[in-house]
Amino acid sequence: MTATFAILKRELLTYFVSPLAYVFLGVFLFLAGVFFYLGIALTGEASLRVMLGNVSISLMFVLPMLTMRHFAEEQKTGTFEMLMTSPVSPVAILVGKWLASLTLCLVMLLGTGLFVAILAYYGDPDWGVVATSYLGLLLTCGVFCAGGLFASSLTDDQVAAGMGGIVLLMPLWLVGSASSLVGEEWQARLDHLALLPHLRSFTKGVIDTADIAYFALLTFGFLFLTFRTLESRRWR
Amino acid sequence: MALSRQWRRRLAYGGNATLVTGLVLALLGVVYGVADRNRARWDLSSDSTNQLQPDTLKKLELLAADGQEVEVIAFSSQEGKADTFFRDRAMKDLLAELDYHSATVKTRFVDFDRERLTAESLGVTEYGHLVVRRGEQRVDLKAREIFRNQGTGADRSLEFLGESAFSRAAAQLLSNRRKVIYTLRGHGELDPDERGPGGLSELKALLDQENYELKPLDFFFDRERAGAPSVPTDAAALLIPRPKAPLTDAEEDALITYVASGGAVGIFWDPGAPLPDLVERLGVTSPEGVVMDKLRVFPYNDRPVPVYGGHSLVEDLREERIVTVVAHVAPVRVPEELPGWITPSTVLRTSRDGWIDRGGALDKGAAVYEPDIDLIGPVDIAVALELTPGQGGLVNEGKRVSRVLLMGDADALSNVIMGEGPGNPSFAVNAARWLTWDDARLAVVGKPTRVRRLALTDEDQGRIRWLVLGLLPALSVLAGGAVWANRRGQ
Amino acid sequence: MIEVEHLTKRYGAFTAIEDVSFSVPKGHVLGFIGPNGAGKTTTMRVLTGFLPATEGRAVVAGFDVFEDPVEVKRRVGYLPETPPLYRELTVGEYLRFCAELRELPRADRLRRVGEVMERVGLRGWERRVLGTLSKGYRQRVGLAQALLHNPPVLILDEPTSGLDPAQNVGVRELIAGLAGDHTIILSTHILPEVEALCAQVVLINKGKIAAAGTMEAVRAQAAPAYFRVSLDAPGVEPAAVARAVGALAEVKVVQPEGEGLRVEAEPGVDPRPAIASMAVGRGWGVRGLERTIPTLEEAFLSIVGREGA
Incomplete structure (x- = not known):
């Protein structure tokens, strides 16, 4: 626990003392802002729903860039060796890093709080829906961070890790719109794998245990794969 | 002893590790399957927009009783008209709810413009139409039975009565007579x-x-x-x-x-x-x-x-x-x-x-x-x-x-x-x-879904644009610059 | 303190180390030498619990590396070949993080970080960003990191590489000061350093131990002792002198070396008395009769071969 917290702290420190986190924040907020603005300008609705789908897709591209350095860089600079020779379990390292990127996501999402403030100032948003939307988005971030970490653990080349993360996560998006390839019936099955159908209920104000299970299991699955990769890098 | 050490090493690090990984992933799939079949859900929207009325649920249950498939086919609203976006979205949401609550209901959203043939084969000639079919029976609902405009100008709002429309159609299918x-x-x-x-x-x-x-x-x-x-x-x-x-x-x-x-x-x-x-x-x-x-x-x-x-x-x-x-x-x-x-x-x-x-x-x-x-x-x-x-x-x-x-x-x-x-x-x-007395079909069952509108003047829009696209990203980049400069100074 | 038995590490078909066994008593400094790629780093990684061995076992500070890796890691300070630094952090931030990783009690952390910085000569460098440090200072920070938790066992992978001579001496003195309290494994290229610091040496080549033991034993094992003989035989051909010496039963090989002769004997045999009495008998004067022990470098080269060095 202490170790997880130490790693979380260290990662956050590294994020926020380098311009990296701020650039990410800026890029993300700009993208989200474009979607938010287009959403309200085109529909005139006091809701984040239009924005959320697009933001989740952009997170799919942004977050692997954020997590790519986690293991790739540590492998390269040798700090990974130090971590692994400390009396700290790989799981603690993993969870610490995952929590760190998730915390940064939280900061990014907090930044979009301005959008909610705008909605509340000019209109009357449904607060229940706003709350579940953010919950859904945070769960999505959890999946993307875990996927990004997994990609990062596979290589010690940061760029490859970032690209790999995007390639890894992309299917979660693409399988949701494969009906023209596989037909309606299979699409209904693939929708279980796809991310957006699970996010959709959150954006409507619904919390469904199956959706939560989807995000939680996917996150766990990626973290588990990362763990196995870290282990295997030692014996391969 | 030496043998057992050897064996344990293989389990942890050898080819077996791949097997273990595969098993764990398979287990995750199973857990999801269980979760998918045993759902619990809560609607936190303040209008309870996503909660079908008990009456509608009852009708879905009755419809499912004989296992006969019920087809619900919704047609898109006219492209480019005001509120098209909301109309289609509300319709899709309703279809999703129906899908969720019933195994015998098969829903389909048809793009009226792109799938003219489907529309023609069903004899549908209007945008925003809803067809509910069950075997030989069929009930048609027109857009104006499903959507209702309230107020004018800035206070104008669109109400979605899809659930009550469906509920009436279901009642009709059920009455069978x-x-x-x-x-x-x-x-x-x-x-x-x-x-x-x-x-x-x-x-x-x-x-x-x-x-x-x-x-x-x-x-x-x-x-x-x-x-x-x-x-x-x-x-x-x-x-x-x-x-x-x-x-x-x-x-x-x-x-x-x-x-x-x-x-x-x-x-x-x-x-x-x-x-x-x-x-x-x-x-x-x-x-x-x-x-x-x-x-x-x-x-x-x-x-x-x-x-x-x-x-x-x-x-x-x-x-x-x-x-x-x-x-x-x-x-x-x-x-x-x-x-x-x-x-x-x-x-x-x-x-x-x-x-x-x-x-x-x-x-x-x-x-x-x-x-x-x-x-x-x-x-x-x-x-x-x-x-x-x-x-x-x-x-x-x-x-x-x-x-x-x-x-x-x-x-x-x-x-x-x-x-x-x-x-x-x-x-x-x-x-x-x-x-x-079928004008219950005209009455509203449950709450209609309302669009929460944002009344923005051009000036407001401009202000929001600057705030959201300019100020916010600029602030974070500036903060980054400041931290970087500060660090370099050390 | 450190027991290594029949350690083997394979990466697929490649064998990094094979059947490596040695032990280091408490408080001793073991010099771990060998050419690049010989398996030094691999051995150290196994000992620190970073890599699992394919076969064999290693016990460090009383715990089996495979069975109780966490206990071993608690008791080992490790400085990898490149100091493991986070470039964005300051020295202080980094060491405090390490202190947390090393499970130092909250109350001790700051004090301990201060002590260690003092010890490795980083006083006043706390707010410097690691990425801006020179190689020498990075090495010091790496060393500080390894010392933070005051581990009974220190494993240092080339702690002096890249340092200038003055810094080198500093590190050497530091390690010398640590010996006694700490059991140290020190891998290095710089043989004089080993000679200066280590009582024991393990020479590893192509994944196998080529020589091990005390410094003398290794030297002797690597290249047996020889004798420099310089006889004053007026009017006698040097070749004749050599023949005369070579004829002695105690002498194995005779080679001219400079003005004198290089004489080798069977191990444990000292041919000097025989040579002296032979010389006296022939009326030759004895200018010098000395036993020469080979340097570690010579031993190293004789084992590894010149191409490996």
Whole structure:
């Protein structure tokens, strides 16, 4: 626990003392802002729903860039060796890093709080829906961070890790719109794998245990794969 | 000992590790499967938008009981029109809810523009249409039954009544029984089987689509009904479309008896036609003359463009500003004072410029109001009466409220006008629904979904644009720059 | 303190180390030498628990590396070949993080970080960003990191690489000061350093131990002792002198070396008395008779071969 917290702290420190986190924040907020603005300008609705789908897709591209350095860089600079020779379990390292990127996501999402403030100032948003939307988005971030970490653990080349993360996560998006390839019936099955159908209920104000299970299991699955990769890098 | 160390090493690090990984991932899939089959969910939206009403859920359950598949096919709204986005989204949300709650319901959202063939094969010609099918049965819901505009300008809002629409359709599928509407025959009435311009075959076909059977009722020539005339017990409503000869006393009695038992009657006539006694018993008269209006369907002098009254059965037509065409109309006069058990409500009337023409303006070739002869309007064309049981009234205590629709025009239902008047089919269907108490279909089940609008001026939009696209990203980048500079300084 | 038995590490078909066994008593400094790619780093990684061995076992500070890796890691300070630094952090931030990782009690952390910085000569460098440090200072920070938790065992992978001579001496003194309290394994290229610091040496080549033991034993094992003989034989051909010496039973090989002779004997045999009496008998003067022990470098080269060095 202490170790997880130490790693979380260290990662956050590294994020926020380098311009990296701020650039990410800026890029993300700009993208989200474009979607938010287009959403309200085109529909005139006091809701984040239009924005959320697009933001989740952009997170799919942004977050692997954020997590790519986690293991790739540590492998390269040798700090990974130090971590692994400390009396700290790989799981603690993993969870610490995952929590760190998730915390940064939280900061990014907090930044979009301005959008909610705008909605509340000019209109009357449904607060229940706003709350579940953010919950859904945070769960999505959890999946993307875990996927990004997994990609990062596979290589010690940061760029490859970032690209790999995007390639890894992309299917979660693409399988949701494969009906023209596989037909309606299979699409209904693939929708279980796809991310957006699970996010959709959150954006409507619904919390469904199956959706939560989807995000939680996917996150766990990626973290588990990362763990196995870290282990295997030692014996391969 | 050495062997066991060896073995443990392999398990942790060797090829077995791949196997273990695969097993764990498979297990995750199984856990998801279990979670998917045992869902629990909470709707946190403050309008409970995503919660189907208990009534709807009950109907879904009943529909699923025999395992027969129910197809719900929704068509997209017209591209580019205001609110298209919300309409389609609300519809898709509803379909998702139906899908979620029922295994036998198969939903489909059809892009009307892109999948014309699908629309054609289903006989759908309008945007925003909803088709509910189950085996041979089918219920069609029009966009204006599903969406409703409220208010105007900045306060304008769109209401989505999809759930109630579906609920009504489901009720119809479940009732399974087609309602029978009788039309009186034997006095020269308009005939449902007549295909000519003066027939009612169009009306019959239209009602058939809506699950109503239009059956002739003939007290004289129907052998099955030998003996004292009476309205059959399976009658959901009785239509009397312009008799040319008066009814016999026995028929008048049968009609009164029917109304006394809570029956629903629609009486349509034209100038000069005899009226059943029932009309008089209700205090309604039809003064001599023809209804005219400065507002008329050119070039016809005797086709005033009716204004919709406050009655619910013309609500959608009024809102959508769709014209119902009437021709050669007899006035309907409801006295100021009526007994308490009669509740009148205007369905159609003339504009303020309407009058009852008694000077034969038609023959003169010009429709002009002649103050010395004519009676100034506005003139009622159609009224709906609800007769409360008891209270010394016509309807017996303990029976259902009787509904009576009185209309000084029968042509509006005829094949020729039905084809001409844009609003006439809807008017006829709505009238049938109201008479048969199917206007629950018009009522709203559960809460309608409202669009929460953002009232933004151009100035507001500009301000938001700068705030969101300029200031916010700039601030974070500036913060980054500051931290970086600070660090470098050390 | 450190027991290594039949350690083997294979990466697929490649064998990094094979059947490596040695032990280091408490408080001793073991010099771990060998050419690049010989398996030094791999061995150290196994000992620190970073890599699992394919076969064999290693016990460090009383715990089996495979069975109780966490206990071993608690007791080992490790300085990898490149100091494991987070470039964005300052020295202080980094060491405090390490202190947390090393489970130092909250109350001790700051004090301990201060002590260690003092010890490795980083006083006043706390707010410097690691990425801006020179190689020498990075090495110091790496060393500080390894010392933070005051581990009984220190494993240092080339702690002096890249340092200038002055810094080198500093690190050497530091390690010398640590010996006694700490059991140290020190891998290095710089043989004089080993000679200066280590009582024991393990020479590893191509994944196998080529020589091990005390410094003397290794030297002797690598290249047996020889004798420099310089006789004053006026009017006698040097070749004749050599023949005369070579004829002695105690002498194995004779080679001319400079003005004298290089004489090798069977191990454990000292030919000097025989040579002296032979010389005296022939009336030759004895200018020098000395036993020469080979340097570690010579031993290293004799084992590894010149191409490996």
